[in-house]
Amino acid sequence: MPADFEKQSYWHDRFASETAFEWLAPSATFISFLEPYLSVSGDQRVLNLGSGTSDLHVHLREKGSADVTNIDYEPLALGRGREIEKRLCGDVRTKYAVADVTRLRADLPAPSAFDLVLDKSTVDAVSCGGEAAFLAMARGVRQCLAPGGLWISLSYSAARFDLEELPFDVRVIGKVPTPKAKVTDPDVYYWCYLLRPR
Ligand SMILES: C[S@@+](CC[C@H](N)C(=O)[O-])C[C@H]1O[C@@H](n2cnc3c(N)ncnc32)[C@H](O)[C@@H]1O
Numbered sequence: 345m346p347a348d349f350e351k352q353s354y355w356h357d358r359f360a361s362e363t364a365f366e367w368l369a370p371s372a373t374f375i376s377f378l379e380p381y382l383s384v385s386g387d388q389r390v391l392n393l394g395s396g397t398s399d400l401h402v403h404l405r406e407k408g409s410a411d412v413t414n415i416d417y418e419p420l421a422l423g424r425g426r427e428i429e430k431r432l433c434g435d436v437r438t439k440y441a442v443a444d445v446t447r448l449r450a451d452l453p454a455p456s457a458f459d460l461v462l463d464k465s466t467v468d469a470v471s472c473g474g475e476a477a478f479l480a481m482a483r484g485v486r487q488c489l490a491p492g493g494l495w496i497s498l499s500y501s502a503a504r505f506d507l508e509e510l511p512f513d514v515r516v517i518g519k520v521p522t523p524k525a526k527v528t529d530p531d532v533y534y535w536c537y538l539l540r541p542r
Pocket residue numbers: 349350355365366367368393394395396397398415416417418421443444445446463464465466468469470
């Protein structure tokens with residue numbers, strides 16, 4: 345990814361005109377990986393990091409999740425998220441908040457605890473800002489997880505969470521093959537990670 349992906353100004357300019365876009369994979373694909381971790385009762389507190397112009401929150405509603413909070417540091421993204429939800433669901437029931445995922449403790453109202461934290465390629469954007477930003481995000485997620493809580497992340501990187509200081513045990517729970525220009529091209533995947541606090 346180009347270095348600008350960690351900058352809010354990049355996303356502000358982009359969301360001024362972009363109304364809908366899915367990074368790495370459609371939300372339905374991501375949902376298929378995390379479905380085993382969704383509660384049947386729908387009462388899990390779900391935090392969607394860097395919601396952008398994705399329809400992930402709509403898919404979570406369709407799966408019965410009744411307590412979804414979408415955060416993004418770019419306010420335009422939250423407006424786009426509301427528009428998508430209203431258009432596809434007829435009303436707005438998920439929550440929206442401006443927050444920086446590298447400053448979760450400071451930006452989320454205290455006390456905030458979530459059973460499931462999701463990110464679809466937001467960790468990739470944050471990682472463009474370097475290891476300190478990545479670790480700040482990881483530590484912030486760890487702090488806002490309720491006991492037994494999980495972080496599920498979709499990333500383009502096969503080595504995204506290979507860092508000793510990470511306060512999580514990491515397991516791959518899915519991979520998405522990327523399109524090939526030629527049949528002889530090598531297999532390349534996006535990776536879905538399950539992160540459990542250590
Ligand atoms: C690669 S896009 C992914 C968007 C969406 N999750 C999807 O799957 O299409 C990254 C998103 O994270 C947001 N973002 C990047 N850095 C952030 C940060 N430090 N705090 C909060 N949001 C951030 C961007 O505004 C953008 O919406």
